[in-house]
Amino acid sequence: MCGTSFSEKKKKKKSKIQDLGDVQTKTSFALQPSEDTPKLDASQWPLLLKNFDKLNVRTNHYTPLPFGKSPLQRTIQEYIRAGYVNLDKPSNPSSHEVVAWIKRILRCEKTGHSGTLDPKTSGCLIVCIDRATRLVKSQQSAGKEYISIFKLHSAVENVAKASKKKMMIKQGLLDKHGKPNENTPASYLAELEAAPNKKPTYMKSNLISSDVTLSTGIIWLKCQAGTYVRTYCVHMGLVLGVGAQMIELRRNRSGIQSEEDGLVTLHDIKDAMYLYDQHKDESLLRRVIRPLEGLLVGHKRIILKDSAVNAVCYGAQIMLPGVLRYEDGIEMDEEIVIVSTKGEAVALALAQMTTSTMATCDHGVVAKIKRVIMDRDTYPRKWGLGPKTKNGPRSVIGRTGRSGKTGLATTFINKSNDESVLLDLKHLLLEARQRIPPFLAELESETEKFLDLGGDERGCAYCGGLGHRITACPKLEAVQTKAASSIGRRDYLNSNQADY
Numbered sequence: 001m002c003g004t005s006f007s008e009k010k011k012k013k014k015s016k017i018q019d020l021g022d023v024q025t026k027t028s029f030a031l032q033p034s035e036d037t038p039k040l041d042a043s044q045w046p047l048l049l050k051n052f053d054k055l056n057v058r059t060n061h062y063t064p065l066p067f068g069k070s071p072l073q074r075t076i077q078e079y080i081r082a083g084y085v086n087l088d089k090p091s092n093p094s095s096h097e098v099v100a101w102i103k104r105i106l107r108c109e110k111t112g113h114s115g116t117l118d119p120k121t122s123g124c125l126i127v128c129i130d131r132a133t134r135l136v137k138s139q140q141s142a143g144k145e146y147i148s149i150f151k152l153h154s155a156v157e158n159v160a161k162a163s164k165k166k167m168m169i170k171q172g173l174l175d176k177h178g179k180p181n182e183n184t185p186a187s188y189l190a191e192l193e194a195a196p197n198k199k200p201t202y203m204k205s206n207l208i209s210s211d212v213t214l215s216t217g218i219i220w221l222k223c224q225a226g227t228y229v230r231t232y233c234v235h236m237g238l239v240l241g242v243g244a245q246m247i248e249l250r251r252n253r254s255g256i257q258s259e260e261d262g263l264v265t266l267h268d269i270k271d272a273m274y275l276y277d278q279h280k281d282e283s284l285l286r287r288v289i290r291p292l293e294g295l296l297v298g299h300k301r302i303i304l305k306d307s308a309v310n311a312v313c314y315g316a317q318i319m320l321p322g323v324l325r326y327e328d329g330i331e332m333d334e335e336i337v338i339v340s341t342k343g344e345a346v347a348l349a350l351a352q353m354t355t356s357t358m359a360t361c362d363h364g365v366v367a368k369i370k371r372v373i374m375d376r377d378t379y380p381r382k383w384g385l386g387p388k389t390k391n392g393p394r395s396v397i398g399r400t401g402r403s404g405k406t407g408l409a410t411t412f413i414n415k416s417n418d419e420s421v422l423l424d425l426k427h428l429l430l431e432a433r434q435r436i437p438p439f440l441a442e443l444e445s446e447t448e449k450f451l452d453l454g455g456d457e458r459g460c461a462y463c464g465g466l467g468h469r470i471t472a473c474p475k476l477e478a479v480q481t482k483a484a485s486s487i488g489r490r491d492y493l494n495s496n497q498a499d500y
Helices: 002-016 020-026 076-081 095-106 130-140 159-171 186-194 229-240 266-279 283-288 306-313 355-360 387-391 419-431 446-450 477-486 489-494
Strands: 083-089 111-113 122-129 144-152 202-211 216-223 244-254 300-304 323-326 335-339 345-351 365-372
Touching: 076 083, 076 130, 076 283, 083 095, 083 130, 083 266, 095 111, 095 122, 095 266, 111 130, 122 130, 130 365, 144 229, 216 229, 229 244, 266 283, 300 306, 300 345, 306 345, 306 365, 323 355, 335 365
Parallel strands: 122 244, 300 335
Antiparallel strands: 083 122, 111 122, 144 216, 144 244, 202 216, 300 323, 335 345, 345 365
16 A cells, blocks of 8 residues: 555655756746746746846836847748757768758758867867857857877886876976976977967866876866867877877867767758658757757846847847846856847847946946847837927938928929929939939920920930930940940950040
8 A cells, every 4th residue: 555655745746847848848948927926936947037037127117118039039041940859970071061951951041060170089069050150159169078088109118107197298398378388398498499479288187097007098188269189189299208099089178168068960850850850840859959048058148128139139129228237247248148038149248247237327338239149020120100200300401401392302493493403413313314303304405405306216315316315325434334345355446336
């Protein structure tokens, strides 16, 4: 009896536990306007809305708009266009080949990756799709982590020296500021002097294990983008005095994405696309591809009002009145992400205010746009709707004093100008097949009056000839140029079209 009750309790407990991914996909997440202090727990909210309740609140009052979608609730076409793949790149094919294969499998317009891996190198390769390619540059400059196997050319002389040299391996040839130490060989110093801007920065390194009998070892290296781990292994051999070379290399982290963050293979992508094409099952495709917002969860956030989103997409400045919430610890010129109330990434920006400044000011520029991520007109236009704009339109015509007047605007031309100038403008508009203002159409030169035949056909107002109008006059420079481009120079000069 006790066994039965225990199994029933266990089943009930299992039924209560739901898959977190299903909850995030099926539940609608969005900030709601209110004046109350938020009491909900947002620790399980997805992507850029996670822990939003801990952000500093500037205001909760805004008008929510029925536009935009939570990143996990986009349609499958929008989901693919705004997604990325954390790919486990296989050894042998180049990064360019792998990215081209993914582009062909997903049938997308463009793809980009987070940093080239050598053909023999495997590991994390972030492949951005369509709209997510706007984040490629920021991902390429992000830090990387590698695990490498190296082999020494000969054994180290004694154990004491091996222990001492092992510490040298851990420290590396350069410190974290890229400066050489006393163990740096003279040949490498010459390389640094020749290319001072290419000094790598090894932020952290660790010797995982080593085999004295096989003269091999495994190292873990955290470094900036553009570091050559193969060269790093060669330099370790120079420090040890026996020489070394890299045998195998794997990237285990690129930016904030690591091997543990949904790493997939090319076969997974192919299978997911097959399921969608043949069975209309998009569940696997949504697990293989992740929203681009997943690449930005490490950035400081500023949440924007819905009415200000489209203006930012068109390049407007990010002003303080449009901010709902902002994160702690924002510093000047720090790269931050602008987020909509539904958790969509709007733009990458450089902060122009610190957190303390935002808390004490009521106006000003918060951030300068670095890269717009969201497509234009995802949200409606909400500028130009104020009372000043409605009651007093400041258009071009309004500034020239023609507000409220009808008719075609011709700048700097009116009836007070010289008649010859007006006639020249009329002929120019005729040649360009443009609409002629009524006060110009009324004017006629003496030649036009003389050549008026009383019917529909009228002589040319430019040369006075019959049988053609000004738009086809052979004396016009535009007609001569067109004729000269279609025949040879000698034939053109021998023809009667040349104007001497």
